[in-house]
Amino acid sequence: MEPIKVGLLGFGTVGSGTFTVLRRNQEEIKRRAGRGIEITRIAVRNPAKALAALGEAASTVQLGSDFNAVIDDPAIDIVAEMIGGTGIARELVLRAISKGKHVVTANKALLAVHGTEIFAAARTQGVMVAFEAAVAGGIPIIKALREGLTANRIQSIAGIINGTTNYILSEMRERGLDFATALAGAQALGYAEADPTFDIEGVDAAHKLTIMSAIAFGIPMQFDRAYVEGISKLAAIDIKYAEDLGYRIKLLGITRRTERGIELRVHPTLISAKRLLASVEGAMNAVEVHGDAVGTTLYYGKGAGAEPTASAVVADLVDVTRLHTADPGHRVPHLAFQPQSLADTPVLPIDDVTSGYYLRLRVADVTGVLADITRILADAGISIDALLQKEAEQVADNGETDVVIITHDTLEKNVNAAIARIEALSTVVSNVTKLRIEAHG
Ligand code: NDP
Ligand code: HSE
Numbered sequence: 001m002e003p004i005k006v007g008l009l010g011f012g013t014v015g016s017g018t019f020t021v022l023r024r025n026q027e028e029i030k031r032r033a034g035r036g037i038e039i040t041r042i043a044v045r046n047p048a049k050a051l052a053a054l055g056e057a058a059s060t061v062q063l064g065s066d067f068n069a070v071i072d073d074p075a076i077d078i079v080a081e082m083i084g085g086t087g088i089a090r091e092l093v094l095r096a097i098s099k100g101k102h103v104v105t106a107n108k109a110l111l112a113v114h115g116t117e118i119f120a121a122a123r124t125q126g127v128m129v130a131f132e133a134a135v136a137g138g139i140p141i142i143k144a145l146r147e148g149l150t151a152n153r154i155q156s157i158a159g160i161i162n163g164t165t166n167y168i169l170s171e172m173r174e175r176g177l178d179f180a181t182a183l184a185g186a187q188a189l190g191y192a193e194a195d196p197t198f199d200i201e202g203v204d205a206a207h208k209l210t211i212m213s214a215i216a217f218g219i220p221m222q223f224d225r226a227y228v229e230g231i232s233k234l235a236a237i238d239i240k241y242a243e244d245l246g247y248r249i250k251l252l253g254i255t256r257r258t259e260r261g262i263e264l265r266v267h268p269t270l271i272s273a274k275r276l277l278a279s280v281e282g283a284m285n286a287v288e289v290h291g292d293a294v295g296t297t298l299y300y301g302k303g304a305g306a307e308p309t310a311s312a313v314v315a316d317l318v319d320v321t322r323l324h325t326a327d328p329g330h331r332v333p334h335l336a337f338q339p340q341s342l343a344d345t346p347v348l349p350i351d352d353v354t355s356g357y358y359l360r361l362r363v364a365d366v367t368g369v370l371a372d373i374t375r376i377l378a379d380a381g382i383s384i385d386a387l388l389q390k391e392a393e394q395v396a397d398n399g400e401t402d403v404v405i406i407t408h409d410t411l412e413k414n415v416n417a418a419i420a421r422i423e424a425l426s427t428v429v430s431n432v433t434k435l436r437i438e439a440h441g
Helices: 013-024 026-033 047-060 067-072 088-098 108-125 141-148 163-175 179-188 203-217 236-244 306-323 369-379 412-423
Strands: 004-009 037-043 062-064 078-081 102-105 154-160 247-257 262-272 284-291 295-302 354-364 384-389 400-407 433-437
Touching (some): 004 067, 013 026, 026 037, 026 306, 037 306, 047 062, 102 306, 163 247, 163 284, 236 354, 236 433, 354 369, 369 412
Antiparallel strands (some): 154 247, 284 295
8 A cells, every 4th residue: 555645744853753764764654654754845944954954855845935835746745734832833734624534733832722723623524533642752651541441431630740840840840950041951851842931930831731631521621721830939948848848849731520620720739758749850741640430540751852742642653554544434533532522611710719828938036936926827717727837046047937737638818818917027027939739530
């Protein structure tokens, strides 16, 4: 059988990694897919740069700067969008679909924001949009959620799903690097987004979590409802105090089914140092999924970088090749559930989320200050799990000291109300730093 022909749009970290892996393993991939898979055309903004990167392989492809020409080429069966973002990438993906081409993409921003439109267009045209690489790089988490766990009523997902921020936190903690140096390292290794604020501010993780939540719970993509908080305001002292209390701080994406709705949130999170998730370091990702039948499962691997991501892109190319001739009605639905069976379960606002909390505040080291704070917490029905008061001499030379409180699970709005009262005390000389604790799992 003739090889299936792929048109590649974009030739950066992931595009070039995909080209390399497909070329290197082409014989085995052919044996798996049942026919060859060849990238025959590449379109880029700057062909001279791509030509240099292609080296001797340049003679095997038609390289140019006209993206539409690649999409419109009747010989091209699959369009691999490896550009990123929600601008030109959206236009090109929709154009490819309208021309009856299958699409493979690693673009989580595009799917989290425009997924509903893109999947609807793909259904109309009877084509596939495959996106394994969009979540957790090389970890086949989409396949696991959509197919492997399909028997389960999924209860929750908690994951380290951004390699850049996990790398930064690891480098700061293990090697004492400052934030900017650690970020530069992640950028040099090809982990970061074109705009790294997407990584640092938790937006990239929220894109991925939105996709997983939709697949897990059969709800539409609702990126705009996600609570998103990154690591830019995280203080080194909180990493240190958390360690003293037996926790690690990770940027975690959490989505959970509750009686009142779906939690969908990304924020720096304390997790017990004993949990497997706590030992996930560098650009590694890990996703913990809890299903009613299977219990807890954990997926671990490289979450970013050229070849780990290419591993997922090529797997999608093989999937699409295998299913190319199948009746569209018999393919796995894009979001696991049949499109007409999506639920309207609400996504909970962060105020209505239940969690444990880490609270740090600076106080004047005077009699009664702790009693005042604990009384306010008790009045709000908040139960204390642990309390740490540093010796004043270890913290400052003006008689002030730090108090760190760990609470049991409670409603976010109750904690916020208590914090407002605590900050109004004359003996409390700082704002209260609040971090959430993930005690489930
Ligand atoms: P890169 O920046 O390395 O490459 C992007 C490619 O697209 C480059 O060829 C770039 O051209 C081109 N490009 C960018 N903007 C435009 C534009 N406006 N018009 C035309 N061409 C453009 O990105 P990555 O390879 O890292 O990322 C690609 C996609 O994969 C993104 O959606 C990203 O989120 C996703 N992803 C990335 C991972 C990673 O580890 N890097 C992991 C998983 C997913 P030029 O070289 O001229 O800038
Ligand atoms: N910027 C992303 C990360 C790439 O750091 O995880 C992988 O999606």
